[in-house]
Amino acid sequence: xxxxxxxxxxxxxxxxxxxxxxxxxxxxxxxxxxxxxxxxxxxxxxxxxxxxxxxxxxxxxxxxxxxxxxxxxxxxxxxxxxxxxxxxxxxxxxxxxxxxxxxxxxxxxxxxxxxxxxxxxxxxxxxxxxxxxxxxxxxxxxxxxxxxxxxxxxxxxxxxxxxxxxxxxxxxxxxxxxxxxxxxxxxxxxxxxxxxxxxxxxxxxxxxxxxxxxxxxxxxxxxxxxxxxxxxxxxxxxxxxxxxxxxxxxxxxxxxxxxxxxxxxxxxxxxxxxxxxxxxxxxxxxxxxxxxxxxxxxxxxxxxxxxxxxxxxxxxxxxxxxxxxxxxxxxxxxxxxxxxxxxxxxxxxxxxxxxxxxxxxxxxxxxxxxx
Numbered sequence: 285x286x287x288x289x290x291x292x293x294x295x296x297x298x299x300x301x302x303x304x305x306x307x308x309x310x311x312x313x314x315x316x317x318x319x320x321x322x323x324x325x326x327x328x329x330x331x332x333x334x335x336x337x338x339x340x341x342x343x344x345x346x347x348x349x350x351x352x353x354x355x356x357x358x359x360x361x362x363x364x365x366x367x368x369x370x371x372x373x374x375x376x377x378x379x380x381x382x383x384x385x386x387x388x389x390x391x392x393x394x395x396x397x398x399x400x401x402x403x404x405x406x407x408x409x410x411x412x413x414x415x416x417x418x419x420x421x422x423x424x425x426x427x428x429x430x431x432x433x434x435x436x437x438x439x440x441x442x443x444x445x446x447x448x449x450x451x452x453x454x455x456x457x458x459x460x461x462x463x464x465x466x467x468x469x470x471x472x473x474x475x476x477x478x479x480x481x482x483x484x485x486x487x488x489x490x491x492x493x494x495x496x497x498x499x500x501x502x503x504x505x506x507x508x509x510x511x512x513x514x515x516x517x518x519x520x521x522x523x524x525x526x527x528x529x530x531x532x533x534x535x536x537x538x539x540x541x542x543x544x545x546x547x548x549x550x551x552x553x554x555x556x557x558x559x560x561x562x563x564x565x566x567x568x569x570x571x572x573x574x575x576x577x578x579x580x581x582x583x584x585x586x587x588x589x590x591x592x593x594x595x596x597x598x599x600x601x602x603x604x605x606x607x608x609x610x611x612x613x614x615x616x617x618x619x620x621x622x623x624x625x626x627x628x629x630x631x632x633x634x635x636x637x638x639x640x641x642x643x644x645x646x647x648x649x650x651x652x653x654x655x
Contacts, residue, residue: 286654290418290471290521291556291616292344294648294655295582297525298422298473299356299622300349301629301637306330310354310627327351328410335415337638342645342655345471346417348407349624356475356625357389360424363403364456365395365442369432391433393442397449399456402463409467418471421464425476425524426457426512427505432477434494450508457512465517472522473558478505480526480560483543483567502544506552513553523556523582527621528565540567549575556580561602562587562620572609581610584620586640591632593639599647617648 287293306326313323334349353359357369369389404421411419430438430449438449464472481487482498491498516522526541541548541559549557549571561569561583575581583606585599599617606615623630623637632640645655 287616290345290420291523291558291580291582292648292655293616293652294343294645295345295558295616295618296338296343296347296641296644297558297584297588297619297622298347298350298420298475299353299624300334300347300351301623301632301634302349302351302627303330303333303634306351307627331410332414335411335417338641339415339417341638341641342649343641344417344655345420346411346415347420347422348411350422350622352407354627356622357424357428357477360403361429364397364399365393367391367393367395367397367429369428389432391429391431391437393429393433393437393440393449395442397429397452397456399459402467403460405463405467405469408464408469412468419469420471420473421469422473422475422525423457423460425474425478426453426509427476427478429453431481431501431505434491434496436494454508454511458515461512461516461520461522465520470519470521472520473525474509474522474554475525475527476509477527479524479544479548480528480541483540484528499543502547503551506547510551510553521556522554523558524552524554525558525621526560528560541571542567545571545574549579554579556582558582558584558618560584560620561606562589569606569609572606575610575614580614580616581606582616582618584618586617586619586644588619588621588623588630588632588637588640591636593636594643596643596647596650599643600651603647603651612651617644617651619644 309318309323309326312318331348331351334351335346338346361367361369369391404423408419408421435446438446443449461472482502488498491501513522556579559581562585572581583603585602586594603615619640648655
């Protein structure tokens with residue numbers, strides 16, 4: 285059945301490799317050698333080029349590549365207060381060796397969470413003005429701050445009451461979704477860094493060590509996310525990307541979806557899940573059997589962490605394997621994550637990035653007859 289609304293058969297997660305000239309100009313801006321207006325003009329032109337690329341490849345959706353962000357989390361949360369999620373050493377810390385586990389980011393919550401105005405509306409409007417494709421806006425998940433520090437991070441300085449923190453989180457995310465819908469946005473992807481990581485024994489041990497019952501956290505995070513979604517304007521199509529970490533070719537967790545699948549797919553009020561399936565670290569497709577009717581899964585089969593090109597015949601075989609557990613009509617395909625969650629990007633070239641995106645589109649057309 286042709287898809288007339290998102291998610292589409294060929295998807296991508298959001299971030300794209302930043303052009304070298306843009307990275308160089310941002311460095312000069314930080315040294316106060318160029319003005320903010322000059323930096324914005326360069327961002328505008330780079331985003332326009334990215335929009336042209338996405339249309340040329342045959343995608344039906346477009347993101348701005350997250351070109352105005354230094355890093356995936358910091359951009360959004362810093363608009364909500366003196367808040368950030370960083371690795372040790374900060375945003376500019378080197379990613380280390382690709383293909384290995386990276387150090388876990390930590391949350392620093394130095395003020396209350398407060399939405400003071402639209403964060404992504406201007407980005408949506410820019411895409412809408414400059415592309416015929418459907419704009420997709422990506423935002424972090426509402427549970428990411430707590431996952432990266434627990435009650436201790438929340439109560440360290442900004443809050444005395446954990447429930448007050450959750451009230452502020454829910455209010456901020458509801459306001460942002462409402463502002464996007466009012467501006468005309470119809471497609472939002474929530475990038476949740478917690479759920480896919482609960483299956484990792486090392487992550488489970490770290491959560492226990494700080495006093496959290498990791499299984500109970502799954503239920504709490506589902507309930508909190510549902511509170512955010514409860515008043516989401518009906519025109520919005522909202523999907524959730526589950527991520528095990530993506531920083532310079534490194535990752536933060538490994539393990540299958542078994543620990544979360546039944547509760548996540550059935551209890552979370554999300555109609556589409558973008559699942560990473562680019563390596564054996566993700567486990568088998570068997571948890572897909574738990575996806576209820578009316579919900580879709582986008583299989584993240586193409587890796588953004590390595591320059592090695594996947595073979596289309598092998599990807600078709602993997603899709604066929606997935607259909608043993610979920611009907612083909614409820615599946616789509618994408619890269620497993622963005623190409624540059626940090627602005628310095630993953631260890632691949634722009635040419636390989638284009639080849640991988642084209643592979644996703646060609647694969648979708650071969651399997652479903654549409655992109």
